[in-house]
Amino acid sequence: MKLNLRQRLLGWLHKIGLLPQRLTRRTAAEDLLKAIYEARTTPSSSPSPIASLELSEEDQSELIAELRREGYLLSEGMELTPLGEQRAIELTRAHRLYELYLAEHSGYSPKEWHRLAHAKEHELTAKEHERIAKLLGNPLYDPHGDPIPTSQGLRPSTPSVLPLEQLHEGRWYLVLHIEDDEPMSYQYLSSLGLTKDSIFYMETLSGDVCVLRYEGETFTFPTPILLALSLREACPEEVKDTHAGEVQRLTRLPLGVETYILSLSPACRGAMRRRLMDLGFVPGSSISIDMRSPLGNPIAYIVRGAAIALREDQARYILIQPPKQ
Incomplete structure (x- = not known):
């Protein structure tokens, strides 16, 4: 799906600073709303979705005030109202469905999926959500492994993953999820060809550097980049069925x-x-x-x-x- 004329025009106006302030402010407020919603399901070891927005205290205060005016936040604290939770679910569902749509039905590269879906999530209607979901076969996960909530907020179960300190040399690992909210790590791992369902062999693992073998290639990079991956050990049958050890x-x-x-x-x-x-x-x-x-x-x-x-x-x-x- 190509960006329509309206989207291209809005993107160009935003780039040169001529997009109406009310539109950029509403988008920023909804980004914060979604981050508050996602923070409830984010593991404590992961980066905070709210912190990732990199808002100043003044900007965050203004956006919180706007969310309260819209009826999305309670008058005290950071608790969502039922209306706010429903809107956050809609935004999250729209973003992940559209990313999967781009992955399966467009020629855009993986590094473009997040940016395009972020622009589109604020525009899609509930009816369009369902049309895309039906086209994709009502998927459970987006192309990075993030669960896609239903319109009622129900999510598929999330498999248990291994923390970095439980990874070991000489073992095969399956990628369950790749974090796309950290652009540098995501783009680097994507350039290696690593994605959801990739199986690789950990050759070396230290506090500074790791070396892994994937698809017959050997890659060396700083160990902290592994934090962008959610992993579990691959079972022998998975390694055999995918020919991971011989391709x-x-x-x-x-x-x-x-x-x-x-x-x-x-x-x-x-x-x-x-x-x-x-x-x-x-x-x-x-x-x-x-x-x-x-x-x-x-x-x-x-x-x-x-x-x-x-x-x-x-x-x-x-x-x-x-x-x-």
């Missing part, structure tokens, strides 16, 4: 070698996943390099008897059996 990205395939496709990365979603499968990049298909472009990107691959050119950012989603040396 290699197609980008590593040498010229003149033939192998076969094991799976597509869990980071490959929506239109991209459907397109690759339609082109024949499905488990069991044999694959080899036909020719490289002069600059090495794109590369033409022979799959199911046809030559198909892929860019490197597309080929990385295709996981193959490492060819025998």
Whole structure:
């Protein structure tokens, strides 16, 4: 779904500082309302949703006063009224449904999902929520693993996760959730291809640095970045069924070698996943390099008897059996 003319105009006006103050103020007030609602279900070890808004004391006081005028907050404290709770549920549901819509039905990259959903959540009506939910099959979780509340505020159960101090070297872990409210960590982990349902092997873990193996690649980064991931240990059957211990990205395939496709990365979603499968990049298909472009990107691959050119950012989603040396 492309942004309509009105959304693009509002985004441009906001960027150059010409958006009416009442609209930006209402959006900020609803952001605080949603943060108050989410703070009730946020683990104490996680960053506070309210603190993440980075509001000054003066701005927060003004927004609280506005929420009280709207009837969303009680006259004392930070307790939501029934009306405020319902609006917070609507905002949370709209944001997570729209993120999933973007993941499954648009060409936007993961780093754009949160920004676009944040703009859209303030505009969607309850009727539009239900239309998107029906289109997506009434999903329980958004693409990052956050639960999507029903219109009554009911949420699916949240699986237990391991705190950082309970992670160990030499074990396989499954990603249950990736925190997208911390843009730097989220964008870095997404650039590695890590997403909900990814399975990786922890090679090294110290207070400063961790080294993990994922999709045949080895990545080293500061250990605190792991705080953006909710993890549990992967069981042997999951490791076996996903070929996590043997796969290699197609980008590593040498010229003149033939192998076969094991799976597509869990980071490959929506239109991209459907397109690759339609082109024949499905488990069991044999694959080899036909020719490289002069600059090495794109590369033409022979799959199911046809030559198909892929860019490197597309080929990385295709996981193959490492060819025998």
